[in-house]
Amino acid sequence: MSPTQIELGNYNNPPSKIENNEEPKAVSIVQFLKEVRTEFLKISWPSREQVMREFISVVLLVFVLTGIIFLLDKVFEFVVNFFNGGLF
Numbered sequence: 001m002s003p004t005q006i007e008l009g010n011y012n013n014p015p016s017k018i019e020n021n022e023e024p025k026a027v028s029i030v031q032f033l034k035e036v037r038t039e040f041l042k043i044s045w046p047s048r049e050q051v052m053r054e055f056i057s058v059v060l061l062v063f064v065l066t067g068i069i070f071l072l073d074k075v076f077e078f079v080v081n082f083f084n085g086g087l088f
Contacts, residue, residue, distance in 0.1 A: 046054075
């Protein structure tokens, strides 16, 4: 619906003129797969060295963040135990 139909409250009468006169083209499965293969060949894949570097970086980051969260957990546990009188 166009904004004027919404503004006027004319919801029951659809527009009489279709703005896009083009019919969608039917594409065969074979043609689709050929186009997929063409697009697939355009992908620039990373090298094995780049993948390994990024993998190691992610693993190290996970370990560092795990350590930080562990330390924060221990600090909060100490603070809670201190205020609850269970320190010693």
